[in-house]
Structure formats: structure tokens, C-alpha cells
Amino acid sequence: RTERYVDTPYGKPSDALILGKIKNVECVLLARHGRQHTIMPSNVNYQANVWALREEGCTHLVVTTACGSLREKIQPGDIVIIDQFIDRTTKRPQTLYDGQPTSPPGVCHIPMAEPFCNKTREVLVEVARSLGVKCHMRGTMLTIEGPRFSSRAESLMFRQWGADVINMTTVPEVVLAKEAGLCYASIAMATDYDCWKEHEEAVCVDNVLKTMKENANKASSILLTAIPQISQMDWTQTTKNLKVRFQQNVINIWRQCLLVDLQGHS
Template sequence: MARKASRGQVSLGVIGGSGLYDIEGLTAVRDARMRTPFGVPSDAIRIGTLDGVAIAFLSRHGRGHRLNPGEINYRANIYAMKALGVQRIISVSAVGSMKESIRPGDVVLPDQFIDLTKRRASTFFEGGVVAHVGFGEPVCPTVAHALAGAGQQTGASLHEGGTYICMEGPQFSTKAESRLYRQWGVDVIGMTNMPEAKLAREAEICYATMALVTDYDCWHETEEAVTVEAILATLHQNVALAKRMLRTVVPRLGAAASTCGCQQALQTAIVTAPDRISPASRKKLGLFLDRLALPKKGKR
């Protein structure tokens, strides 16, 4: 039965991509089946405690991998995390490498994105409410720094920084596309971090990606072109490493205070006159607008 969840229950969220459909070691586990003004999330959100830290885990594609990248309801996923009180999100994502030096099995912590998606709703603010959040630095440095420390501690072959280019999918790139992206200087390619990262910023949630490299896309002349079989062969090893990194980073982020600029992203972003925001929009977007205490019609 779908239900609403009260805020303030958990402050750390994990969104698991291909191959990461659960987290071992969670205690006091319960599943929250939520509904939002933007629809239902990819799956029930698993809430539990990991090494003393309350976290919310969501399988991005749904358990059993039922949703392709374009079918994922990114708005519902991020809204549901926000409704649970989540202030920081770790996104775990499978990616292809666009550089010789980034090998399958490596972990990349990108700090920039290029969005090539075409058909995905990429904002919460619509229907009479306009917001323009800053997105020049799309990754939270606090979360990324904690992930880097966890990667070093677990012995990951780690690359800090870099650009993640997000394609629409679900098909893989043509060779011409892959070569073009390499000319742009991107580091990894994936299908799911956009508009997820944009929505997290609008929701004033800190966000960082743990990108697990599974292949060389199709540009590499001496490696086979990317296939599902090749990805799955590397994915098992990658996911085991990701789980070790999560066990290491969760206590660090759970203990650290959340006082990041990401959590003030809407402070000056709303450009619609407050008295022009309808009651229906105020209700729909109350999760984001209430903190701003915007004056209502007739009140200045």
C-alpha cells in the first residue's frame, strides 16, 4: 500500500544503479512504498541502519532491473528522498570509460556533467513556478571528498574528478558518437545521472557520484565494443567494491554536520513573483518552498 513518509527520519540516501539492488548489513530494515506529486519512485525505499547510521536505499532501475534509463521517474525518486529527510545522496552508477587511462574495474568520482538526454523531465518547477538554480559545480565537494577517502581506504583504483556525459540510451553509442565525445575530453559515459543530479540540486540535497567503470564504450580499437555480457562480467567485481566503499563512507558522512551550500540552492533561485504562485503549486511544491517562507498573495 502506498503511503506518505514523514521527514526527518534519515539524512543519508544511496541510489543504486545497475547491479546494486540492495546493501548488506542493514539492520532494523523497513520498506517505504511512497507516492509523490510526481508519481511513484522506481521501487520501495529500503530504510535501515548501517554501522549506526540511518540510511535510505533506492534501486534506481527497480529490483530485478525493470526500468530502462528513460523510464525512470527521477523526479519521484528525488522527491521521495527529500520527503524522508535525506540531505545527502550517494549515486552509484555503471559507466563506460572514454579514456585509455580509466580502465574497467576503476572507480571515477566525476565533478562535472554534460547532459545529452532528450525526453526526461528535468525540473520540479513548472506550471506557473520558475526557478533557476546554480549548477556550475554540480557535485557536492563534501560528499565527493568523503567518497575519495573511502576509495583510498578500500584500495580502489580511483580517479578523482572528471566529466560524466549522460546519453539518452537505452542503446549504446555509435562509434562516431563515441569518438566525438572523446574529442570533447569527457572521462566516462552513462545513462542515468541526468537529470538526477539537477533534481537533487533543486531539492537542495548534496549529491555525488561513485561511477563504476565496466567497459571502454565502443571507441577502443583493441577492445571489444561494449555489450551487456561484457558489462555484467565486470559489474560483479565493481559492485563488491562499491559495497565496501559504502561501508567505509557511510559512518563518515553520518557523523559529519550537513552545512553545505547545496542546501541553500533555492534561496535566490525562484524568479516567479510570490503572489503569482497558485495555491495548488504551493501545495505541490511545499516540500521545497515552505523553507523559503515566500509571502502569499496579499501579504508583503
């Protein structure tokens, strides 16, 4: 285990990059909120975090997140391998191509029809099942700005929208990972029923932490089993597709000039 403090064109990541091996696979760990959980969701430097991990040579970003359940069938302690999101954030940069002098040139209109890496998700689902962990193989995550929790009216509205779980961090992390060409998947752990469910205590920090402490071993077990499996698979076509999709959706002045020139001579 070694620790490395790095800088990026977007500033410093949330904490040191912790480098080492898990089951003989080189990995990098990064605490999204800092190791002491001192960074609130709106202030996480998602751009720097994703950039730093890519620059370190990471190909996959497999994350964990606590979330509230918006569905009766998703009980506290359950794992959800989410496949879609709804964005309710308001304050966060959602692109690496943000027009700053130190950022890459151009504008990126990255498609988000399939936000998560389905191949990586399949590995996580299979591993969870093999370990006997109660796992929902898909779900829509609604990300709110935070740091406050939802009102009951909001929670009921989010259910009507079709959201299954709710948190404060999936967006813009998943979007930036897609831009960076990383295979992104999330292990979401339900800790509560938010505040929509009658006769259930509304979400509070104490209950969230209690459920996380009781169930953290589930996420750890999934990661420790999935990581060597991921490393043994062939990702050539997957990473190639990510790169092509990214290149097709970055518009910069040189490409625009080329298009104008071609159109002028057509």
C-alpha cells in the first residue's frame, strides 16, 4: 500500500490516491468524501477525482454508494446494481470539457442512454448472487443536490417519476466517467426508505450509518470477488467502443473548420 497526493487540471481530488493490489490486481482507492467524510456532496471535486483515476491508469471505476429506497421491494440492507439515473443536482460541473484554459479543448455532448457499463454490471450481479447477497439487478438512481434529505412530498414525487433509489453522488460521477472512457458501475446499498413510507421512521444520519455498518461486508465481499474476475476478462472491444463514442461526440474548433471546409467544397 502506498499513498500519492496528486493535482489535476481541475484541482486536487478528494483525498490521496491509495495504490496497492487486491487479489493481485493493481487497484487505486479514493475516498469520495475524504477519509474523514469532511466533504459534502455538492463540494466533491468529481472532475478531479475521475481525471486522477484515469491518469493513474485505471480502466474501471467500481464505486459504492449509500442510498434511500423508494420501493417496497428494495429493503434496507439490499444491494442494487443501478443501470439508470435521474438528475436533480444544480451546482455541479458535469463535463471535463468545461471551457477552462487547463481543460481539454472543445465541447463534449456525451450520450447517456446507457450511463453504466453493462458488462461490469453483469459481473457484479453474478458475484452478488454467487455470494448469496440479496441483489436487485437494475434500478434507477435519483441524485439530489443535498446535503439535506428529501421532503415527504419530494419523496412521493420521485416515486411517481419511476426512481427506485435516491442518493447525492451518482451524478455527475457517472457522466464524467463516461467522458473519461472508464467502465463505470455502482454498488448501491439501501439504508432506509427515505421518507415516503408510512409507519417507517424517516431517513436520518444515525440510521443510515447503523445500516451501513451492519451491511458493509456485503459490498466488500462483492468487490473482493469481482475485481479478479474483471481483471481476467477481455475488455478490448468495450474500451474501444467507449473511445469511439467519446470521439464522435467532442466538437472543437478544428473539427468545425473541417466540416465547414468540406461543406464549402461539396
